[in-house]
Structures are given as structure tokens and as C-alpha cells.
Amino acid sequence: MINRGDRTVKTSNFLRILWALSLFPLALFADELEIKEVIFTGGGFEGREEMEDIVRTEEGDDFDARMVKLDKILITNYYRQNGFIEAEVYDSVAISLDRTTVTVKYRIESGRRYYYNEVIFRGNSEISSVQLAEQFEKAATGNPFDESLLNEAVRNVENLYYNSGKPFVVLDARYQYEQDSLVNVILDIEENETVFIGDIRYLGLDKVQEFIVRRELEIKKGEKYNRKAIEKSQRNIYSTNLFRNARIEIEPVKGQNSQVILKIHLQENDPRWIGVRFGVGYEEERSFGNTFDLTLQGGHRNLFGTARSISLHLTPSVTYDLESGTLHNPQNKIQLKYIEPWIGYTRTPGIFQVAYEQQRPLNSGSFDLWNISFDVNHDFENNHSLNGALSVKYVNELDDKGIDSAMAAKYVTDQSEIYSMTVYWKRDNRINIFYPVNSSYTDASITYSHSVGKVESEARQTNNYFTVVASWQRYQPFSPQVLSFKRWKFTLASRIKMGSIFEIGEHKKIPINDRFYAGGASTVRGYQERLLGPALQTDDQGKITKASGGKLLFVSNIEVRMPVVWIVVLETFLDGGYVWAELEDLHPLDVKFTTGLGIAFITPLGPVRFDYGHKLMRARQDPTRGAFHLGIYFAF
Incomplete structure (x- = not known):
């Protein structure tokens, strides 16, 4: 065997010097040079076209010597990943006589394929x-x-x-x-020795009791060493929000090769906290602008050292009315939240909430809302989670005008009390919820509700019904070839959502907050918010101004998302859907379709998008041919 270590180092350094000297004159003209042509020679095999897609240097771009170096590395890696382990790539650059353009050439010596x-x-x-x-x-x-x-x-x-x-x-x-x-x-x-956990020690605990950390561990004393369980234990400890630092290490036991001590080093967070959160809403029907809300919040995350938490949230909202040119305070909300982190000796948190809201819409009666709920949620393996909830809502009208069903659409109008029980399941494979790619999201829920209210005769009326909702979303990457342009990395996003309300007994009024609605920035673009489906109110020309909602829902979407530059993403979409007042009203030809374009800006808070949707099947009651939409996050 021949030792060529010193010679290799000297040759390598010499080549680096030659590379730097060869690029020096190019650097002097870098701001003026344009890439005229990119040439590949040698190294041909069936994956050649795909290899060209990974190169960053393109014809018409400004010349950048660093990109040439990067492309050389990318091409080399590509060949070596396809069996050419001895592949070498050589690059060269030729400047035109007028020093305005440059030709970049890559010569590939692939060698034998293994x-x-x-x-x-x-x-x-x-x-x-x-x-x-x-x-x-x-x-x-x-x-x-x-x-x-x-x-x-x-x-x-x-x-x-x-x-x-x-x-x-x-x-x-x-x-x-x-x-x-x-x-x-x-x-x-x-393989060496099989190792067991001989002891577990907790270091750094002060206000948090030891059993809080112990129950989060996926590995116990006496069990075999398991790195996956230890890493999961560390994530569980962080998820309690009680510690700003959690580090787990093993220490061998002297004289016992098969025993180790598991040491858990912890640094506690301050149990008391206070914060401010900003949120932005959007009302299409009335304000056509931003609704700003500010949440002042604070609480205690470790009551009596048991990891139970309690917090208070105060949220005022402000909106700008274009017609009057004034600021308006449409809603104030105060919410008390208590969290029990473990229910039934499992990592299943229970959340008890009491909320009081003052609703003062612009053009409808004012009302106050009390909402009491209790939720439990459990996360399973493979991104599955299951949620159960019990809730009670009560609405108190404050004047004789009654509640405008469109402005208070998410709450109760004709029936003032609702008692409900919900089971909700989802599977979320999205790694990035702001910009999902190559992933999917599926969910389904069933809710039993008992509502109590008054009818025209002032007599009390009750209703019992089940609400079933299911949706499926898929985000598939693809790279189409358009003419001679470089392949773009697009995302094909698709969704199907269906919902139905089944009443027990005869048809009665469904509280307006439990009905289905469609139309708007997150369902069927091209229709104003909630204005696709049965009309509750029309103007003098028969155009819909308020929607009544319905008991049957269908929504479908398909959208292509195209990253253009930096944080800018273009969208083109085809939406479809409809809402039927009763189940027996179902007719597939009622489904309305829209198409349109949009632009999204990827921000640290999530995508902010502007869409325009155009109705392909405009009905007589539709007030416009299309609609603009402003949204936070993508439509789905």
C-alpha cells in the first residue's frame, strides 16, 4: 500500500490556489457578466435530464462564481447517489470578447457504475x-x-x-x-453488554414535585436502556411547560457493566406568567378591512407544584367602519381557563373553560354570551388524536331588536340554550402547518346537541340532533416541465369536506350557530362570506344579503401553489360547493364552482394571502360576479 497523504494535501492546496486565481478576473467583471450558455459534456445516463434540474446556474442569470462551485458539488453528489462512486466533475468558464457574457461548461467523468x-x-x-x-x-x-x-x-x-x-x-x-x-x-x-436502568435521579427540582417528572418518563427503573424512550421522555418533560431546560444523561455504575444511572437535569420556569397576544380578523360582509384584537393574559402554570394551571384572558376587539368612518368595539371577551394535565392516569389533559362575551355588532341587537365547556384530548402514535367535549351556551338579548342572524352567525339566535357533546378525531401528517407539502390531514367529528328556545308563540321548544362533519386534505409536490424553463417545485393542494345534520323526530329549527355555511376566503372563494346557499334576506333587486345556512354541506377545492421568489407564492384554484336547507333538498347540480388567482406572502406569523374568485355559474340572487378575499394562512 502506497502512502500518498503529503502529496495529496500539497496537490489539493495547489488546485485551490489555481481555482482562486482563475476566478479573480471574473470577480472584476461579475456585476457586468450575463450567463450566455450552460453546457454539459460526458457522463450521460438515463437520469441526465433530472440532473440538469438541480443545477442553480441558468442561462440569462447574472454570473456568480460561487454558484458554479455549488453546482459542481451538486452534480458530483447526484452522480455518486446514482451508483457512480468515482464520478468527477470539472468546470470551466469562458468570457466573451466584449466581456458582457460568459459560457459555463461542466465536464463529467462518471466512471464505472456500481x-x-x-x-x-x-x-x-x-x-x-x-x-x-x-x-x-x-x-x-x-x-x-x-x-x-x-x-x-x-x-x-x-x-x-x-x-x-x-x-x-x-x-x-x-x-x-x-x-x-x-x-x-x-x-x-x-454488540457488547445489555444495559439496564439501575436508578433514576432528578436534579434541579424546586417547586415542581418529583412525581410530575416521573409520570412523564417512557422508561422505568429496571428496564432495558432505550434511546427512543429516553428522547420521548425528554419531549414529554418539555411539553409540560414547567421547565426551560431538560437534559437526560446516563452514568455507568462502577463495577456493574450492565447497570447505568439515568440522570435528569432540570431548570424550572417561573410558574407565574403574563403576556400579550395580537390577532387579526377579517370581516368581508361589513367592514372590508382588518379587525384587530388584543389579548391580555396571565396565570399560574404550576398550582401547588402539581402542574395544574389556571389562566385569565381578556380580549377587546376593534374594527373600522368604512361607511361612518369611525372605530367600533364589536366584542369584548373574558375567559377563565383551568387545565388538569392528566386524566385517568394517562397523558390526557382536561381543559375547563368559562367565558363571558359582550357582543355589540354594528347593525344588529346587542347580546351577552356565557359559554361553559370541558374538553379532553389524547394524542396517539402516528399523528392521531382524539378529543371529547361537553359544552353549554346561553345567550341573553339586551334590546327588542333581536339578534341579527348574519352578524352573530357563530352564536345562537332563536334558541338561547344549547347543550352538546362532541367526539372529534384527526390525523395530521403536516410537518409545517403554515406551508404544508407532501402531507395530508384528515378529520371527522360527531356531535349530539339538545337545544332549548322560544318560538313565535313564546312557547319553549326543544330539539335533538346529530351533526356529522368529515374532511380530507392532501398536499402533493410536483415539478412540471413548461417549455424550456427550469422545472418549478409546485404543490397541488386538494380538499373535500362534507357535513350533515340529522334530527331526531320532526324537522325543527336548528340554532343558527350549528348550521352549515359556505362561501368566503376559506371555503368557496368568489362568494362573499357565507353567501352561498339558501337566502335569509334579499335586497330590492332580489340579491342575497343574508344567508340562512342549512343542514347539508359539500365543499371541494383544488389549488396549485407556485413559489416565485423569496416569500412570494402564487395560487390558482378551482373551488366548488353548496349548502342545502334540508337533507331532502340535495341535488348535485346545485353545486356552484368558482376559479381564480391569488398571491400569498410567507411571514413569521403564517401566510397572508390576497385572492380573487370568479363565479363560473352565477345565479340570479348572486350580488356580484366575483369577490376579493384577504386571509391569514392558506384557504386549507
Whole structure:
């Protein structure tokens, strides 16, 4: 074996100097140079077109020497990930005689292409070769050799041992070549001692009681060491919001190779807290502007050292009325919230809330609202969660005008008391809820309600009904080829949502806050907020001004989101939907469709978007041909 270490270092340094000197004259003209052409030579194989998509240097762009260097690295990595482990990429730059344009050339020497043959395991006894082979599924026989996939598989094997009581396992992967292009992977395994948790120690506790931390642990004294359980325990501890720092480490026990001490180092948060939260709402029907709300909040997150919390929230809202040119205070809300973090000896928090609201809409009767609710929520594996809720609402009208059903649409009008019980399930695979990509969201709920109110004769009327709602959302990335332009990374977002109200017995009035509505920035764009469906009120020309809502809902959306530059995203969409007053009114041809364009700005608080929707099937009662929308977050 020949040692060429010193020579390699000197040659490498010499090449770096040549690279820097070659770029010096280009740097002098960098602000004036435009890329005329990008040329690729050599290295052809069936993935060549896909390789060109990863290059950042494009014709017509300003020349940037750093981007050329980055492209060289990207091309090299691409070839090596496709089995060309000896691939080398050489770049060159030619400046035009008038020093205005530059031609960038990449010469690719791909070399031989290698393929996986087999994986051989040596030294394993605690974990079978079948289990180990499952970690190498991406490195299947016949696939192009990709060292990054191999490294990922080795890490999976390491995790398998770490989660089976083997924190001191040693893995050594070697390659063996056959028939010039086949690679055997030999994984030598030194399993070492199986380790158990001999003791658990809690360091840094002051006001928080020890049992609060102990119940958050996924691993117990006497169990095998398990890294996954330890990491989950750390996340559980942070989720209590009682600690600003939580660190878990293991310490070997002297003279006992199979025993370790689990040390949990903690730093507590101040249990008392106070804060301010800003929120922005939008009222399309009346104000066509922003509704600002300011929440003053504070509380105690660790009552009696038991992790129970209590908080108070005060929220006034202000809106600007375009017609009168004045500020208006449409709502004030005060809310008391108590959280019991564990229900039934499980990590299932229970939230008890009492809220009082003063509703003073611009053009309707004023009323006060009391709302009492109790919710429990449990998170399961694989992004599933289940929620149950009990609630009671009571509305008190303050004048003789009655409550305007459109301005107070989310509350009760003709029936002043509602007692309800809800079960809600969801599966949320979105990693980024602000800008979801390559993910999905599914949810379903069923609610039983008992409502009490008065009818025209002033007699009390009761109603019992079930409300069922389900939705499915998908976010699929795709990269279409448009003419000769570089492939853009688009997202195809789609949604279907359905809901129905089933009454027990004869048809009666459903409280207006429990009815379905459609139209607006988050359902069917092109229609003003809630103005798609049965009309409650029309103007002199027969145009709808208020919606009555209904008992059956259908909404569908498909949208293409196209990132343009920096924080700007363009949208184009096709929305459809309708609301039927009664279940027997269902007719598929009633569904209305709209299409339109939008632009979204990705901010730290989430996307802020401006959309315009155009009605494709305008009805006589529709007041406009389309509508503008301002929204926080994407429509779905």
C-alpha cells in the first residue's frame, strides 16, 4: 500500500490556489457578466435530464462564481447517489470578447457504475439477520450503489440496538467488490453488554414535585436502556411547560457493566406568567378591512407544584367602519381557563373553560354570551388524536331588536340554550402547518346537541340532533416541465369536506350557530362570506344579503401553489360547493364552482394571502360576479 497523504494535501492546496486565481478576473467583471450558455459534456445516463434540474446556474442569470462551485458539488453528489462512486466533475468558464457574457461548461467523468449485491452481517446474536436486513430495504440487490442510503441503513441498525438495551454497540461497515461493478456490504457488529436502568435521579427540582417528572418518563427503573424512550421522555418533560431546560444523561455504575444511572437535569420556569397576544380578523360582509384584537393574559402554570394551571384572558376587539368612518368595539371577551394535565392516569389533559362575551355588532341587537365547556384530548402514535367535549351556551338579548342572524352567525339566535357533546378525531401528517407539502390531514367529528328556545308563540321548544362533519386534505409536490424553463417545485393542494345534520323526530329549527355555511376566503372563494346557499334576506333587486345556512354541506377545492421568489407564492384554484336547507333538498347540480388567482406572502406569523374568485355559474340572487378575499394562512 502506497502512502500518498503529503502529496495529496500539497496537490489539493495547489488546485485551490489555481481555482482562486482563475476566478479573480471574473470577480472584476461579475456585476457586468450575463450567463450566455450552460453546457454539459460526458457522463450521460438515463437520469441526465433530472440532473440538469438541480443545477442553480441558468442561462440569462447574472454570473456568480460561487454558484458554479455549488453546482459542481451538486452534480458530483447526484452522480455518486446514482451508483457512480468515482464520478468527477470539472468546470470551466469562458468570457466573451466584449466581456458582457460568459459560457459555463461542466465536464463529467462518471466512471464505472456500481450496484448493490448483498449485505452480510457478522457478530449479531441478540438481533436476527432478518431484522437487520429490514433496515437495508432501500439498498436492495440490483439498485445503484448510494453510500448515503447505506449510511442511513447503518444508523437504523444502530437505533435498533440502542432501543434494545445496547448503548455500547460498535458497528463497522466495509465494502467488497465483485465482478467489477457489484458491491457487497459487510457489517461487523460488536454488540457488547445489555444495559439496564439501575436508578433514576432528578436534579434541579424546586417547586415542581418529583412525581410530575416521573409520570412523564417512557422508561422505568429496571428496564432495558432505550434511546427512543429516553428522547420521548425528554419531549414529554418539555411539553409540560414547567421547565426551560431538560437534559437526560446516563452514568455507568462502577463495577456493574450492565447497570447505568439515568440522570435528569432540570431548570424550572417561573410558574407565574403574563403576556400579550395580537390577532387579526377579517370581516368581508361589513367592514372590508382588518379587525384587530388584543389579548391580555396571565396565570399560574404550576398550582401547588402539581402542574395544574389556571389562566385569565381578556380580549377587546376593534374594527373600522368604512361607511361612518369611525372605530367600533364589536366584542369584548373574558375567559377563565383551568387545565388538569392528566386524566385517568394517562397523558390526557382536561381543559375547563368559562367565558363571558359582550357582543355589540354594528347593525344588529346587542347580546351577552356565557359559554361553559370541558374538553379532553389524547394524542396517539402516528399523528392521531382524539378529543371529547361537553359544552353549554346561553345567550341573553339586551334590546327588542333581536339578534341579527348574519352578524352573530357563530352564536345562537332563536334558541338561547344549547347543550352538546362532541367526539372529534384527526390525523395530521403536516410537518409545517403554515406551508404544508407532501402531507395530508384528515378529520371527522360527531356531535349530539339538545337545544332549548322560544318560538313565535313564546312557547319553549326543544330539539335533538346529530351533526356529522368529515374532511380530507392532501398536499402533493410536483415539478412540471413548461417549455424550456427550469422545472418549478409546485404543490397541488386538494380538499373535500362534507357535513350533515340529522334530527331526531320532526324537522325543527336548528340554532343558527350549528348550521352549515359556505362561501368566503376559506371555503368557496368568489362568494362573499357565507353567501352561498339558501337566502335569509334579499335586497330590492332580489340579491342575497343574508344567508340562512342549512343542514347539508359539500365543499371541494383544488389549488396549485407556485413559489416565485423569496416569500412570494402564487395560487390558482378551482373551488366548488353548496349548502342545502334540508337533507331532502340535495341535488348535485346545485353545486356552484368558482376559479381564480391569488398571491400569498410567507411571514413569521403564517401566510397572508390576497385572492380573487370568479363565479363560473352565477345565479340570479348572486350580488356580484366575483369577490376579493384577504386571509391569514392558506384557504386549507
